[in-house]
Amino acid sequence: MDKLREMEVFVAIVDRGSLKAASEKLGMSTPAVSRALHSLEGRLGTQLLARTTRTVRPTDAGTAYVDACRAVLDTIADAEATISADHHNPVGTLTVSAPVLFGQRFIAPLINAYVRRFPDVAVNAVYVDRTTRLLEDGVDIAIRIGHLGDSSTFAVPLGFVRRRTYAAPGYLAAHGEPLHPRELVDHHCVSFTGVTLPGEWSYYENGTRLPVRLQPRMTVDLAPAAVMAAVDCVGVTQLLSYQAASEVIDGSLHPILTAFEPEPTPVSLLHVERRGASGKIRAFVEFVTETLRRNVHLQYAESVIHGPGPASAASPAGASSAGQ
Numbered sequence: 324m325d326k327l328r329e330m331e332v333f334v335a336i337v338d339r340g341s342l343k344a345a346s347e348k349l350g351m352s353t354p355a356v357s358r359a360l361h362s363l364e365g366r367l368g369t370q371l372l373a374r375t376t377r378t379v380r381p382t383d384a385g386t387a388y389v390d391a392c393r394a395v396l397d398t399i400a401d402a403e404a405t406i407s408a409d410h411h412n413p414v415g416t417l418t419v420s421a422p423v424l425f426g427q428r429f430i431a432p433l434i435n436a437y438v439r440r441f442p443d444v445a446v447n448a449v450y451v452d453r454t455t456r457l458l459e460d461g462v463d464i465a466i467r468i469g470h471l472g473d474s475s476t477f478a479v480p481l482g483f484v485r486r487r488t489y490a491a492p493g494y495l496a497a498h499g500e501p502l503h504p505r506e507l508v509d510h511h512c513v514s515f516t517g518v519t520l521p522g523e524w525s526y527y528e529n530g531t532r533l534p535v536r537l538q539p540r541m542t543v544d545l546a547p548a549a550v551m552a553a554v555d556c557v558g559v560t561q562l563l564s565y566q567a568a569s570e571v572i573d574g575s576l577h578p579i580l581t582a583f584e585p586e587p588t589p590v591s592l593l594h595v596e597r598r599g600a601s602g603k604i605r606a607f608v609e610f611v612t613e614t615l616r617r618n619v620h621l622q623y624a625e626s627v628i629h630g631p632g633p634a635s636a637a638s639p640a641g642a643s644s645a646g647q
Contacts, residue, residue: 326366327399330392332359333371337389341379348461413602414443421466424546424566425590426450430466433611440610444603452517457595463604464611465593468563477594479612483587485564486518486525489576494556501559504528504535504583511540511558515549519561526583533583550576563588 335345336356346353364371371385381389421430427450434448449462457465471478490500494511501507504526514521514537521542526533540558543549546566553560553567554575570576592611594604 327396329359329363329366330396332356333363333385334389334392334396336360336372336379337381337385412443413441413606415601415603416445416447417464417603417607418447418449418462419464419466419607420449420451420460420462422468423450423452425466425468428565428568430611433614436614437607437610441603441606444606457593463594463601464607467591467593469588471589471591471593478591479593479608481590481592481612483589485587486561486585487564487567487578488524488559488561488580488584489553489567489571490559490579491554491556491575492577494553494558495577495579497556500579502580504533504580507535507537507559512537513541513543513549513552513558513560514539515546515560515562516542516544517546518563518566524561525585526580527585528583532585 332345332349332351335348336342339345339348342356342360343353345351346356349356351359360372367384367388369384370382371388373380373382373385419430419434426448431448431450434446438444438446454467457463466481467478468484498510501510504524507524512524514524519525521539522537524535524537526535541552543552546562549560549562550567550570552558554570559579567576567578571578592608594608
């Protein structure tokens, strides 16, 4: 194994806190990670990590060496980024993360178009309903639904989604349409845990939060399951607006209690702050931002996202929200 790879392995072990976690990050087997560490320590003639059955921590020599490794690896990364900085002809591998359903409906088609437009870029697309840590998980671009926190990333605003309540026309015909959130206690409800607490849905009335306690008829942890249950007249459900966009368009679901909806939730594209963004990242940011904001589906008032105006420069923001 070459010296640079051994450095990458050592840094990954320190960052992740175990050989197994480092192997998952690097796509290597745990024995291969162990061999790389042993080779590195043998070549340097010193112990870099103090290991017990439960913990791994750098020795004094390891603490000094990991800083040197980071400097070398950062220098190489910056040099490669400079070479590939032409965003009109980007090269390299780009890792993109997005929430599962949003990714399937809106990001996957854009990734496909991006790959067709830029043949020298390979894309690793990761669709997960959890908060992706860009640096720790090796992600270049993350699509995030929610409010953002610290300034470890750049955020490009893409638009907004709403937390909205839905019911099928057949259900409303049989049970009537609730005109106030408190009337939901008399209705069958389907709670999707990715958006709401199972026994409490949130609304707003006259600028004040209005929690409504419920006894759900059904509780699910997948948005498509909640959509299907609502379409099949099991009950009323609460979702993020894009999750029921297709069903609203075809008339199988109808938004209700819209006057009591919470404030819209922002959708952002995040990337790690660097001295200079690589060409592959710049190209993707420009391509996705432009396309998402003009997508006709995202402008449909009852469906998905009400995007802002033309693309704007990235502004510092953080990454503290969970995707749906």
